[in-house]
């Protein structure tokens with residue numbers, strides 16, 4: 001039976017992440033190996049030619065699942081009938097900046113895009129915001145889309161999650177496949193909190209296996225939280241292929257479900273769980289099934305974790321105040 005293609009919109013299609021992302025979407029890695037896709041590429045006018053070049057290369061791959069590519073600089077066209085929107089287009093930070101410093105440069109992009117999603121997207125629209133500061137940009141887009149259920153707006157902390165998996169695997173001499181139930185809490189920023197207290201390594205509690213609070217506080221957490229800056233320092237540009245990979249993981253998991261007994265991390269509108277004020281877009285442990293996600297409930301939060309979650313949530317509240325002040329929400 002022929003399946004109806006899923007419309008996938010990618011903003012910032014001519015950028016670094018766009019280049020690492022589009023070919024993987026077209027090859028079936030975003031939604032599944034049997035799901036045809038139509039791509040919509042949104043770019044600013046001066047970058048349309050570069051986006052056309054990428055589209056030519058996509059054509060040249062002859063991907064069996066790719067059923068069309070539209071390129072536009074008009075958000076209303078880009079989000080028309082869209083089922084999955086990946087909001088990547090935004091300025092990346094450079095050396096010495098925090099992601100929050102991008103709010104005034106990038107925040108303005110997400111209000112009109114949120115409105116265009118509200119007015120044009122398909123009823124089942126799912127949105128992933130990658131452009132930084134991702135959590136608060138997702139809040140801006142969501143606020144501009146009152147007709148879309150709020151929970152469809154998510155922000156990417158899967159890159160942080162993946163980074164934490166590898167650091168923990170290295171420390172414990174295991175592989176990432178041995179690790180389950182790791183959590184990123186809070187903001188995709190230096191205040192984020194990668195939590196291993198509920199994680200398991202080969203079925204055993206990770207924190208007990210590590211048994212080294214100094215490593216946790218002074219090595220693991222800062223390594224994960226400051227990894228983006230370390231990549232910028234090393235590469236001279238912010239992470240692109242790993243960010244694209246995390247975007248693929250985020251949407252694939254959202255659509256296709258988490259493995260039994262495991263969970264993932266997603267930036268999602270808080271329902272007040274774990275004391276995170278309702279409405280803030282904060283990272284939580286979530287399970288997914290049938291295209292829906294649920295926050296994992298009932299986890300014991302110790303003092304070590306509580307202080308760190310609260311600090312990241314406080315930063316999210318400050319960012320929300322800042323964008324209120326800018327009239328973006």
Ligand SMILES: NC(=O)C1=CN([C@@H]2O[C@H](COP(=O)(O)OP(=O)(O)OC[C@H]3O[C@@H](n4cnc5c(N)ncnc54)[C@H](O)[C@@H]3O)[C@@H](O)[C@H]2O)C=CC1
Nearest residue numbers: 012014015016017043047089090091092130131132156243
């Ligand atoms: N959440 C996360 O884990 C991560 C987020 N990022 C963020 O992703 C964003 C994109 O990064 P790169 O691709 O490396 O940047 P880039 O500068 O290579 O590409 C950005 C693209 O967005 C386009 N763009 C700008 N304004 C736009 C608009 N209004 N509509 C459509 N397109 C627009 C630009 O023309 C450019 O082609 C940055 O904000 C970066 O900080 C990067 C890595 C990880």
Ligand SMILES: O=C([O-])CC(=O)C(=O)O
Nearest residue numbers: 093132159228229238239
């Ligand atoms: O650090 C940056 O600016 C890019 C990013 O979000 C990341 O790599 O996590």
